[in-house]
Amino acid sequence: MDNDLIERLQAGDLEALGELYHQYKNLVYRTALAVTHDERAAEDILQECFIRLHTYAAKVDGTRPLAPWLYRATVNLAYDWAKKRRWMQPVEDILEWFSGSQGAFPAPDRNTERGETVRLVQEVVADLPEVHRAVVVLFYLENLPLEEISQILDLPVGTVKSRLYYARERLRETLARRQRLVPEMAYEFT
Amino acid sequence: MNSHNFKDDIDALLWEGLRPYAEVVPPEAAAIRLWAQLQQPSRPRWQRLLGRLGLYQGHMPVLLDVSELFPYEARELAFTGLLQNQRRLTLLMA
Numbered sequence: 001m002d003n004d005l006i007e008r009l010q011a012g013d014l015e016a017l018g019e020l021y022h023q024y025k026n027l028v029y030r031t032a033l034a035v036t037h038d039e040r041a042a043e044d045i046l047q048e049c050f051i052r053l054h055t056y057a058a059k060v061d062g063t064r065p066l067a068p069w070l071y072r073a074t075v076n077l078a079y080d081w082a083k084k085r086r087w088m089q090p091v092e093d094i095l096e097w098f099s100g101s102q103g104a105f106p107a108p109d110r111n112t113e114r115g116e117t118v119r120l121v122q123e124v125v126a127d128l129p130e131v132h133r134a135v136v137v138l139f140y141l142e143n144l145p146l147e148e149i150s151q152i153l154d155l156p157v158g159t160v161k162s163r164l165y166y167a168r169e170r171l172r173e174t175l176a177r178r179q180r181l182v183p184e185m186a187y188e189f190t
Numbered sequence: 191m192n193s194h195n196f197k198d199d200i201d202a203l204l205w206e207g208l209r210p211y212a213e214v215v216p217p218e219a220a221a222i223r224l225w226a227q228l229q230q231p232s233r234p235r236w237q238r239l240l241g242r243l244g245l246y247q248g249h250m251p252v253l254l255d256v257s258e259l260f261p262y263e264a265r266e267l268a269f270t271g272l273l274q275n276q277r278r279l280t281l282l283m284a
Contacts, residue, residue: 121207
């Protein structure tokens with residue numbers, strides 16, 4: 001089905017782009033949001049991703065699934081956003097302070113210990129460098145196999161594995177520190 | 191607990207921590223922004239305006255009667271004539 005839509009898009013049919021958008025918008029948006037933790041950035045990335053698909057349609061191989069192409073574009077756009085953000089962060093922090101807006105973590109139930117643990121996991125993932133976070137998102141959120149992540153991100157499989165290992169270690173260390181501070185959570189990891 | 195089980199627990203936590211993202215969907219206005227960008231690539235201000243008029247049907251945007259909901263933007267869009275000759279956009283002024 002992608003093949004037919006891509007061929008139509010390559011022929012200049014905007015309706016085909018609309019159908020592809022309808023089909024893949026959630027995939028692009030949730031991936032962008034999980035990597036950036038910023039709703040506005042995720043929306044911008046969603047838009048830019050499909051603009052790129054429209055612009056570079058002639059270069060897209062219609063015989064292959066489109067999802068890996070979209071994942072790669074989404075992650076690259078998220079990296080670009082993160083680079084720009086490092087420069088703009090002080091200004092954005094001030095604007096955020098004035099507007100009172102918060103980050104874009106899907107809210108877990110803060111009234112339960114499990115909800116608190118989920119929140120902690122989200123914070124650990126958010127603190128990972130973007131290149132590590134992208135691997136974690138593609139593996140745990142999108143359930144992609146290591147080989148596919150390797151192809152999407154143009155990384156050796158060993159690097160994908162090492163980034164996952166790093167993320168697990170960071171989470172383990174954070175939880176261990178929390179366990180020392182909050183003994184009642186110990187049951188989760190003993 | 192052996193290390194294998196511990197890894198499984200960490201895997202389960204990471205999966206659970208990211209699971210809420212699986213349910214997020216983009217705002218409907220995002221489709222309008224995309225469509226407006228394709229139609230008017232040099233008019234980012236109108237992208238933003240159209241994004242705030244977040245109504246669409248199906249996979250392509252259709253603006254409905256926005257004049258009551260967004261009177262200022264509706265007037266401004268009508269003033270610029272942006273929506274003229276746009277087959278899929280209908281702006282009904284009060």
